[in-house]
Amino acid sequence: MTAMVFGGNGGIGAALVEALAARGEAVHAFSRTPMPGLETVVPHVGDPFDEDWLAGELARVGEATLVIVASGVLTLPGGTGPEKSYRALDAAAMGEVLRINTVLPALIAKHALPLLPRKARGVFAAISAKVGSIADNGLGGWHSYRASKAALNMLVKNFGIELARTHKQAAVVALHPGTVDTALSEPFQQGLPEGQVRPPQEAARDLLAVIDAVTPQDSGSLIAFDGERLPY
Template structure:
């Protein structure tokens, strides 16, 4: 049904899981457990991967189209100085690799497509609540506006990149 209504010029996948019924983010290796890892990867990696697979073909073949997924700065391997949060970090790093890899393939048929991973910053939300999100986070509307401004400014040459809401390019 969506294909018939397209092409789609802006698709954003905004799901994420940091904590839930299986526990809080792991601070140490000894806290790793399969159920938590599986739930985190299902939400943060496998779901967005299927969105990439099914929705990237709906972008315009001629002209610019954007497909963005929400990642996290803690998914940057190059920026990891604190450790911890094993499942969340690894799931977002894997998501970043999927975006990069998909961008290479999609560029062959959609040369003006921009596939990008976005870090929204700390947002006042259920995800950040246990980590003082209400105090250190910002309103979701502000984060969304900032990310849309970043997306508006990205040329096709930036496909497969990782950006923060501020417009800063993040290291893998």
């Protein structure tokens, strides 16, 4: 199997790369900055918003049976975190969160979905979040992050419908990894119940188990790390 992981040097992404390599898969890891070297992993370092670069790198990989988008942002580099109130909304910050969490996976899908096998099983999986569920939202807040993940979930649904017309054995899914001990969640871990924050290696193991079990009938779904189908 040939797998591509975007966000390959992030907390979850790096753990997925290591887990896939340990299984003997041919892994292509995409990141903006150089990653720690793994002998069996092919690195692709560049800006995925550069569509010429992205298309060229994917063309060199060729057909892939698994594509995972594990990139994302909750707190921006300048320190701007999720809004607690609509009064804190800022157009530039909101646009940047949407650009990274929604537009980037869409651009990757644009170039990667055609590389899934047409006559064999293939999976495109994007790391989303339960807080992107509109039906499950009882707290409000975190406006930009919630909106970006809700929009990503809609794109996954759209892509699943479209891909089914040409790739009968493929699936496009959004995955909720739970609360994982990464730089993304670190500022928000205080006060969480013991055991709720899980190491990236455990999250990667669970996510790959979900991916391994996905069927074309699951395409378009938001699925938690424990296999639960979550509402949009």
